[in-house]
Amino acid sequence: MAVDRSGIVQAIGIRRLAPRDSLLPAAKTRVFSTSADNQRAVKIQVCQGESRRYAENRGLATLLLDQLPAKPRGGVKIEVTFSVDADGVLRAEAKDQATGRAQTVEIRLREPA
DSSP states (O other): OEEOTTOOEEOOOOOOSSOTTOOSSEEEEEEEEOSSTTOOOEEEEEEESSOSSGGGSEEEEEEEEOOOOOOSTTOSEEEEEEEEOTTSEEEEEEEETTTOOEEEEEEEOSOOO
16 A cells, blocks of 8 residues: 555555457456545556556556545445447546446547557
């Protein structure tokens, strides 16, 4: 876990959406919980690459889901969904399950044919 200067607690880890040469479309959803008491924000960094280390991959985007309710550690559940369609558009969404508050980003990974 790491804390940046803004006080955002980040869980460190890479989750793989689809290994190289996977059939598209593909989607994956996981639920995470806050890792500190009264955690008010989570940052999801989206990257492309094969390494389990973020720094060794290509950074694509960052989602910041803030204004989370102040609750004990594990009290806020964040649903994170990554999907890639057949046209190479990656969509990442982070949503607070209790409030429905969400942040979304779309990234074109390749030019249309």
